């Protein structure tokens with residue numbers, strides 16, 4: 001199967017849009033790599049460059065170790081599946097799947113066998129004689145997959161193949177696709193803006209923002225130890241609690257993280273304390289996922305935060321409490337204008353930004369984060385007063401289903417200090433040796 005390497009790839013469109021900014025990614029033999037990021041971050045452009053449908057402005061694309069920048073698309077042994085897959089309406093399912101084989105002049109007998117094999121693997125063997133308009137959405141997408149698979153490509157490129165389907169079908173096909181491509185052992189690059197899809201399907205996830213690669217790693221790595229504040233905010237549900245904290249060092253004893261009304265203490269023998277101590281007198285961002293917080297009895301000893309429940313959300317299998325702990329939240333602001341978006345104020349990134357804003361911990365925002373990229377973004381996420389809106393943090397805490405607590409009452413939560421994440425004011429992870 002095919003390996004893919006992007007080396008320092010940049011794509012600048014004719015109108016000056018920087019869609020992809022110095023991205024390097026390796027996709028190993030048989031690996032399922034998911035490219036994740038909001039609309040407009042450059043995912044599809046990466047995919048189109050790998051397919052040979054766009055030329056990189058600078059940088060190299062290697063397929064199986066060979067420079068492929070000038071290789072025509074049809075010589076790349078690549079099959080693509082898109083969101084808007086187009087089936088030929090006048091052809092039967094069998095003919096749709098077998099079409100690429102007909103183009104490559106495969107004998108009708110061999111063609112029939114391969115179509116039957118692929119159709120049975122996809123669970124559509126019984127609808128081969130039907131026309132596309134006699135199929136459900138899920139079946140149509142399976143036919144599109146079948147047409148891609150039947151050519152036995154070395155590499156699959158999938159661009160949001162499930163986004164037109166309803167959520168039940170998405171979950172079903174998600175499992176089917178990842179099972180199938182692993183069975184076939186075909187290297188795959190799969191583009192999505194859905195973090196749950198990425199975390200459940202990928203061998204590794206590459207997270208992009210505004211054309212810049214933010215992080216690459218296994219789902220466990222990028223979720224458990226995100227490289228940047230942006231990645232921390234993008235992955236997980238509920239989203240990670242991101243709080244502004246002032247750092248005070250008590251040499252050889254502990255580091256105080258002042259969250260406003262309350263403090264947490266990082267003991268000096270915690271390996272991360274020294275890294276955080278560099279920020280003495282400054283503000284950093286402390287990240288804590290809901291699973292790092294456990295409700296405890298009032299006045300319990302240890303690393304405990306106390307707050308008033310602003311509201312509760314019941315999700316059936318669990319409930320979420322949102323606590324006012326007198327802290328300030330930092331929210332990743334997707335509405336910040338990307339260089340790539342400057343020409344289109346009302347573009348998809350902006351619209352998606354509104355959605356993220358609503359979803360991100362119920363908009364519990366204080367310091368709107370404008371620039372969060374790895375070190376190349378120099379703008380502070382904490383000190384850009386012209387663009388901030390400040391609100392109290394609402395700390396998301398997981399509770400049992402329909403717990404015996406009410407809004408307005410107080411709740412204490414113990415904090416797993418080893419599960420905290422620390423980011424500097426540019427959004428880069430602080431703790432050393434972090435992965």
Ligand SMILES: Nc1ncnc2c1ncn2[C@@H]1O[C@H](COP(=O)(O)OP(=O)(O)OP(=O)(O)O)[C@@H](O)[C@H]1O
Nearest residue numbers: 013017019038039040041042043044045340341348
């Ligand atoms: N032909 C083009 N000319 C100019 N700008 C373009 C062109 N194609 C894409 N762009 C811009 O490049 C940026 C990246 O687009 P791309 O389609 O790669 O993003 P994406 O992450 O795949 O988004 P989506 O999920 O909405 O498809 C966007 O700002 C887009 O407007």
